[in-house]
Amino acid sequence: MIDTQPFQLGLFGANADGGLAVTTVPERWRAAWPDLLALARLADGAGLDFFLPLARWKGFGGTTNARHHSFETLTMAAALATATERMTLFATVHAPFVHPVQAAKAIATIDHASGxxxxxxxxxxxxxxxxxxxxMERTDQPYALGHEWYEVFSRILAGEGPFDFDGAYYKLRGVEGAPLSLQRPRPTVLSAAxxxxxRDFAARTSDHIFTTFVEIADAAATIADVKARGEAVGRPLGVFTACHVVCRASQDEAEEYYDRIAVREADKGAVEHYMxxxxxxxGSHDPSAYTLHAKRFAAGAGTYPLVGTPEHIAAELVRIHQAGFGGTAISFVNYLDELPGFINGVLPLLADAGIRQ
Ligand SMILES: Cc1cc2nc3c(=O)[nH]c(=O)nc-3n(C[C@H](O)[C@H](O)[C@H](O)COP(=O)(O)O)c2cc1C
Known part of the structure; x- marks a missing residue:
């Protein structure tokens, strides 16, 4: 599956308007289906490893109502299955909103459609x-349901059944499912937190946690904590992160554009509401992230900024790899306009650095 590269790269958030950004610039990503399809084909052909959507049901208000438009992620992955050939197609699923019996069948369907x-x-x-x-009402124990959800989901795909399940959230009779997924015992699982x-939820359920950091120098401590939680339950846990990219020929040009999208033309109302x-x-970000780095929320939903020349961005990605991350998902203000510059400018430098084949 996706562990074929020393450092995995994929696209994050392209199914939603704005992507990860909350900005008013007219060229911002609108997530129109033809653009999304072209983007998926471009990323797949360039050898990116995965396509990871965000799951969103409501916009963030402000002048753009960012994320109001977003494609549902299971159906999107199924639609992209025959349009792509190599990359892993993730669906981002809200455990409380999608029944695990439904999700197991949907994921198995995508697995068959995508080979x-x-x-x-x-x-x-x-x-x-x-x-x-x-x-529903959100509880302050969201992972309690998540654990039960994952158990039902994974047991179906493992081929158990018919089985009964008696949990606090699910009381199910005669559970079974076919077809099973092609990937055994189940497709790759990430959880974002x-x-x-x-982190404990990821340790018990997932192959990789998908998480954020504020400064690269501090990330090693987060990664060590996550990995220790995996080891404590006898499961190796990979750690992925997310970054937003502004790649330009000169550092000044990149920083000027970053200031425009993230400060001068940020959708301030939506950013404030979202934060x-x-x-x-x-708890999905370190508390300092909100106060120190409001720009990062406008430009990339609080993810880490990769802003500068291809050389600068490649050097930052090497540092992120050295910190212990197994990969990152990336986003752009306009994915389709900007991904070619990343493919041509940054990917060869990552190959030279030995972190991509
Ligand atoms: C990198 C990353 C991506 C996430 N993507 C989504 C998403 O697409 N939809 C969503 O509702 N929550 C998303 N979340 C939120 C988490 O699933 C989780 O609800 C949030 O981090 C709060 O949980 P925590 O306090 O355990 O971190 C994401 C979180 C992280 C760190």
Whole structure:
């Protein structure tokens, strides 16, 4: 599956308007289907390893209502299965909103349609208005449901059944599913979180945690903590992260554009709403991230900025790899306009550095 490169690279968030950015610049990503399809084919042909969507049900307000438009991720992965050939197609699934019996069948379907390239990114939900859309209330123990969800999901794909399940959240009778996934015992599983509870959830369920960091120098401690939690339950746990990219021929040009998207023309109302909601209900970032790095929320949902020349960006990615991350998902203000510059400028430098074949 995706562990074929020393350092994995994929695209994050291209299924939603704005991608990871919350900016008003007119060239911002609109996630129109023809553009998304062209992007998936471009990334696949260039050898990127995975395509990872975000799961969103409501916009963030402000002038752009960023993320109001987003494609549902299971159906999107199925649609991209026959349009791509190599990369892993993740679906990002909210455990509280999608029944595990449904998810197991959907993931198995994507796995067959793609020739064994399905992946699952489990999220347990932080956005209270989204819970309200589903007639639910967010609890402060979101992973309790997640554990049960994963057990049902993984047992179906492992070929168990019919089985009964008696949990606090699911009471199920005669559970079974076919076809099973082509990947055995199940497709690759990621889970996205930062908090200690989220790390423990990943350790018990996932192949890789997908998490954030503020400074590269501090990331090694996060990674050591995550890996220790995996080892404590006897499972090796990989660690992936997410970065947003502005790659230009000169450092000045890249920084000037970054200032424009993230400060002068940021969608300030939406950024404030997003940061306030996220801070209230999620531990998904170190608290300093909100105060020190509001720009990062405008340009990339709080992920790490890769802003500069191809040489600068490649050097930063090598440092991220050296810190212990197994890979990163990346985003752009306009994926289709900017990915070619990354492919031509940065990928060869990563090969020279020995972190990509
Ligand atoms: C890199 C990353 C990506 C995430 N992607 C999504 C997403 O697409 N949809 C979503 O609702 N939550 C997403 N989350 C939020 C997490 O799933 C989780 O709800 C949040 O981090 C709060 O949990 P925590 O306090 O355990 O970190 C993401 C989190 C991280 C760190």
């Amino acid at each position: 064994g390239r399905a992946g699952l990114n489990i999220v347990c939900g932080w956005n209270a208005p989204e819970f309200a859309m589903f007639g 930062f908090s200690p509870a989220g 306030a909601m996220k801070q209230a209900t999620s």
